[in-house]
């Protein structure tokens with residue numbers, strides 16, 4: 001059996017690594033890696049948004065350790081939220097004592113005397129029901145509206161299960177200034193010493209790997225019991241197919257897709273992203289891992305400090321950050337050219353005191369069309385329609401944008417291993 005793996009992100013490359021059958025990865029870019037690629041400019045290395053390696057799945061952690069070997073830094077999270085000119089430890093509800101007293105009071109009283117009643121049907125209501133008015137209005141709702149680029153009332157409840165609920169004791173302790181930690185599953189994380197997160201993808205590739213780059217799949221045709229996959233020039237034939245590139249692109253490669261399925265794909269909303277690298281000629285950006293910025297007047301929702309993850313990603317005596325900016329066509333930011341966006345990012349970060357514009361020595365921008373699947377209210381229904389259609393065709397979907405699931409690289413690895421095992425059992 002010959003398996004075609006369409007898309008060479010971490011998922012596609014990992015499926016091939018664990019597959020016993022003959023297989024070929026077809027990747028549109030000049031290099032595999034997808035969202036797990038790392039870029040370098042003038043001695044500054046950076047990922048496509050802050051990538052850290054953590055998992056609740058010990059098999060995945062074991063795999064990452066095995067793949068990276070000595071090339072691994074064990075890091076402790078030092079994430080902050082910038083609120084009202086103060087740095088509050090992440091997650092917000094675990095450090096209310098760092099807020100101005102009035103804000104801390106509003107958050108605590110809102111949490112303790114939560115008068116939300118009624119059914120919880122969207123993310124906004126969930127925030128009020130879970131955290132109370134203060135935390136919801138000061139942090140949770142504005143931050144989420146920035147990252148998702150849509151009102152919290154239009155977001156469903158599909159990803160709330162991944163948000164740990166703080167024990168009441170922690171919230172009260174934190175408001176009194178007693179140290180607490182939340183989101184313990186990601187308090188410690190792994191990160192490659194050398195080469196950024198892409199080194200994990202490189203470690204998955206071995207002598208057995210067969211990857212064709214610069215091959216953008218444009219059409220997929222059923223021929224007999226197999227499939228023909230073409231980029232317009234060359235054709236590859238396979239017995240089984242795995243799609244691991246974005247479903248919005250994949251659907252266009254198939255003829256005769258029912259209208260209902262096309263509409264379901266159109267209904268799956270995704271956010272694009274600009275990742276802006278800012279390198280400075282000082283060591284001022286080394287003491288935190290990331291800063292979350294709910295303030296809507298600042299264009300980026302999160303900045304991550306690459307030198308905190310690995311000192312090999314900055315030049316001696318310098319430091320850097322990457323600013324994540326979610327965009328959608330028509331929002332005014334999506335339309336900015338790289339130069340104007342960089343100027344806006346630097347000016348905003350200077351204004352809120354994260355860096356000084358005069359220290360900037362290097363900038364760069366990467367544009368991601370597919371960054372975040374957005375869990376709108378119709379998300380589950382549309383996703384189910386699309387999954388059913390591909391299952392009926394006998395085609396496997398695997399990966400973040402192929403399955404259209406908000407999963408990180410750890411879960412991509414987990415699903416890639418599971419799929420390879422399933423296919424290995426088929427002759």
Ligand SMILES: Cc1cc2nc3c(=O)[nH]c(=O)nc-3n(C[C@H](O)[C@H](O)[C@H](O)COP(=O)(O)OP(=O)(O)OC[C@H]3O[C@@H](n4cnc5c(N)ncnc54)[C@H](O)[C@@H]3O)c2cc1C
Nearest residue numbers: 007009010011028034035049051052217245399400408409
């Ligand atoms: C801002 C941000 C922060 C993140 N932070 C973390 C983190 O902290 N930790 C973590 O583990 N994960 C993180 N992730 C998630 C992680 O990057 C993804 O889950 C993972 O990289 C998805 O891999 P994939 O292979 O499924 O998809 P992708 O990486 O999207 O790969 C799809 C591949 O298909 C290719 N392709 C596209 N069209 C075609 C075509 N027509 N023909 C052939 N190939 C095509 C693309 O070039 C790409 O290489 C983050 C993601 C983002 C955007």
